[in-house]
Amino acid sequence: MTIQTNPGKDCARAWEIMPWVLQATAAPEQHEWLMHHLAQCAACSAEFAQQSRLRCALSLPTDVPVDAERGLKHLLQRLDAPEPETTPVRFWSSGRLTRLLAVAVVVQAIGIGALGVRLWSDQTPHYRTLSQPALLERAGALRIVPATGMKLADWNKLLHELDLRVIDGPNDVGAYAVVPAGSTLSSASLLRRLRADRDIRLAEPVDNTP
Amino acid sequence: MVSDRQPLRIELAPTPQNGHSRAAMNESTSDVDSRDRVLLQRMATGDRAALETLYRAYHGGLCRFLSRLTRRADLIEEIVNDCFWIAWQKAGSFQGDSRVSTWIMGIAYRCGLKALRQRGDEPVDDYALREGRGPSHDPDEDRELRDWLGKALEHLSADQRVVVELVYGVGNSLDEVAAIMQAPVGTVKARLFHARIKLRNVLPTLAGDPPVQQENMS
Numbered sequence: 001m002t003i004q005t006n007p008g009k010d011c012a013r014a015w016e017i018m019p020w021v022l023q024a025t026a027a028p029e030q031h032e033w034l035m036h037h038l039a040q041c042a043a044c045s046a047e048f049a050q051q052s053r054l055r056c057a058l059s060l061p062t063d064v065p066v067d068a069e070r071g072l073k074h075l076l077q078r079l080d081a082p083e084p085e086t087t088p089v090r091f092w093s094s095g096r097l098t099r100l101l102a103v104a105v106v107v108q109a110i111g112i113g114a115l116g117v118r119l120w121s122d123q124t125p126h127y128r129t130l131s132q133p134a135l136l137e138r139a140g141a142l143r144i145v146p147a148t149g150m151k152l153a154d155w156n157k158l159l160h161e162l163d164l165r166v167i168d169g170p171n172d173v174g175a176y177a178v179v180p181a182g183s184t185l186s187s188a189s190l191l192r193r194l195r196a197d198r199d200i201r202l203a204e205p206v207d208n209t210p
Numbered sequence: 211m212v213s214d215r216q217p218l219r220i221e222l223a224p225t226p227q228n229g230h231s232r233a234a235m236n237e238s239t240s241d242v243d244s245r246d247r248v249l250l251q252r253m254a255t256g257d258r259a260a261l262e263t264l265y266r267a268y269h270g271g272l273c274r275f276l277s278r279l280t281r282r283a284d285l286i287e288e289i290v291n292d293c294f295w296i297a298w299q300k301a302g303s304f305q306g307d308s309r310v311s312t313w314i315m316g317i318a319y320r321c322g323l324k325a326l327r328q329r330g331d332e333p334v335d336d337y338a339l340r341e342g343r344g345p346s347h348d349p350d351e352d353r354e355l356r357d358w359l360g361k362a363l364e365h366l367s368a369d370q371r372v373v374v375e376l377v378y379g380v381g382n383s384l385d386e387v388a389a390i391m392q393a394p395v396g397t398v399k400a401r402l403f404h405a406r407i408k409l410r411n412v413l414p415t416l417a418g419d420p421p422v423q424q425e426n427m428s
Contacts, residue, residue: 057359058379062274071287
């Protein structure tokens with residue numbers, strides 16, 4: 001057999017249409033063209049012969065012995081057998097499940113909304129700072145400035161004697177804000193007592209502060 | 211009863227050498243498909259005789275097709291029965307978009323892949339077990355041809371074997387093979403191309419001939 005090497009397009013075209021010519025599904029003109037090409041090209045002719053042999057081999061019945069009647073009998077027995085319960089019983093139908101999920105989402109939304117409203121309305125913190133203006137504006141509040149050399153014991157003693165409670169301070173200039181905790185003395189009396197103390201540099205009512 | 215010696219589709223894809231005309235082939239294909247559609251319609255109404263007829267008609271072709279995936283006879287029977295179990299259940303929903311044979315082949319192919327997956331079998335390795343399994347009553351010529359084919363197909367992947375079987379053995383078009391394998395036509399074309407390249411290199415050697423030398427086949 002003469003083997004030719006034909007890199008031309010004809011060989012590629014022949015290669016492309018060989019299966020369909022073998023199937024007899026190629027167009028008549030393709031079939032005719034291929035036969036003409038095979039007569040001129042030994043390589044394609046050899047390839048076509050191999051493919052023809054391949055097709056013949058593939059057309060042989062299988063060599064794996066499978067008995068059709070036995071298989072059919074098994075199939076019919078299978079059809080007669082009670083169908084196994086392959087699908088579990090569905091407790092929730094899809095429509096009911098969808099509605100339940102929707103209700104759950106609505107309940108969650110309501111809950112989140114209630115929590116939001118509560119948080120919004122509960123803006124006042126549970127703690128107070130001494131600098132909060134509300135404290136300074138309390139009635140009877142006094143602003144006092146102790147001397148820098150005043151001892152802590154003397155400061156505590158004075159507050160205790162006058163029944164005063166520190167509600168603010170010291171600020172940048174060392175002033176404290178105090179209020180009467182339960183004292184029966186009037187503001188004027190308290191001011192006099194405070195101003196009379198040698199360790200108190202300033203004592204003024206907060207209300208009169210310009 | 212239809213013999214399983216020659217599957218129906220093979221009979222409907224004559225070679226140019228056997229003298230059948232293309233028109234005659236198309237007519238026969240159409241006739242068989244019409245008959246199969248009637249059988250499916252009867253199956254949809256619960257007619258078991260129609261199922262038996264269709265089963266026997268396709269058994270040989272399906273077994274040969276599935277033997278490209280596995281060499282286990284018990285598994286092939288199981289896959290064929292799975293295929294017809296589905297066909298029995300779905301006969302009423304057959305849309306007629308393809309030929310009945312294409313529809314059944316597609317079901318069988320998917321059942322085959324599923325069965326192999328469930329057993330952890332690899333069709334490629336499985337195929338290598340074919341040596342020496344041919345029936346002893348084969349004529350010598352057929353046995354020689356079968357051995358030659360078996361050795362050649364060992365060089366192909368399972369997907370390539372299936373494509374070669376469907377194109378050369380069954381006579382399907384690329385579109386039909388794509389429908390059966392549920393793969394793009396381009397993928398099928400590539401598998402066929404690579405399978406043919408491999409076969410072109412090994413077939414002459416297996417036959418004792420020097421390999422055919424050609425270039426620019428793409």
